[in-house]
Amino acid sequence: MKVGVKVLPRKEILDTQGRAVESVLHQQGQEGVNCRIGKYIELEVPGQNKEEVSAQVKKMVNNLLYNPLIETYELEFYE
Amino acid sequence: MKVGVKVLPRKEILDTQGRAVESVLHQQGQEGVNCRIGKYIELEVPGQNKEEVSAQVKKMVNNLLYNPLIETYELEFYE
Numbered sequence: 595m596k597v598g599v600k601v602l603p604r605k606e607i608l609d610t611q612g613r614a615v616e617s618v619l620h621q622q623g624q625e626g627v628n629c630r631i632g633k634y635i636e637l638e639v640p641g642q643n644k645e646e647v648s649a650q651v652k653k654m655v656n657n658l659l660y661n662p663l664i665e666t667y668e669l670e671f672y673e
Numbered sequence: 674m675k676v677g678v679k680v681l682p683r684k685e686i687l688d689t690q691g692r693a694v695e696s697v698l699h700q701q702g703q704e705g706v707n708c709r710i711g712k713y714i715e716l717e718v719p720g721q722n723k724e725e726v727s728a729q730v731k732k733m734v735n736n737l738l739y740n741p742l743i744e745t746y747e748l749e750f751y752e
Contacts, residue, residue: 598679600677600679600713601713602713602715615714615737615738618737619733619737622736624729624733625719626718626719627716627717627718627719627733628716628717629714629715629716629717630714630715631712631713631714631715632712632713632714632715633710633711633712633713634679634680634681634710634711634712634713635694635708635709635710635711636681636708636709636710636711637706637707637708638706638707638708639705639706640704640705640706650703654698654703654706657701658694658697658698659694
């Protein structure tokens with residue numbers, strides 16, 4: 595089963611990459627664009643049971659893929 | 674309008690981050706997991722017309738946010 599994990603910096607955390615992109619867009623004449631930049635992780639996990647896969651993926655994400663102090667994540671299931 | 678941009682390394686490109694994660698998962702006893710790691714960009718663009726916003730965002734992504742030689746991207750519209 596294919597699962598997408600979107601990891602974004604928390605709203606209260608300064609997102610330096612996002613700010614840099616906003617500033618370049620501003621210089622290019624694109625006004626009022628808000629940008630946050632994080633990670634996208636695509637996992638292919640064996641198993642078809644959504645609940646089992648979800649539990650497995652949450653464990654992986656918590657152990658390895660995100661820092662709860664500064665980031666939040668969201669899962670997305672394909673197929 | 675809120676738009677998500679998922680940027681992933683092309684399949685034929687060596688994804689070193691993804692391989693590192695796969696290797697750690699393997700060491701932790703999680704077998705057969707396939708992992709690719711890219712960027713997730715959340716943009717808030719003024720305007721509500723999906724076609725206009727889509728054209729604008731594509732321009733930004735092409736100019737600034739992804740490298741077509743080694744990456745592919747996908748848009749996602751919210752609201």
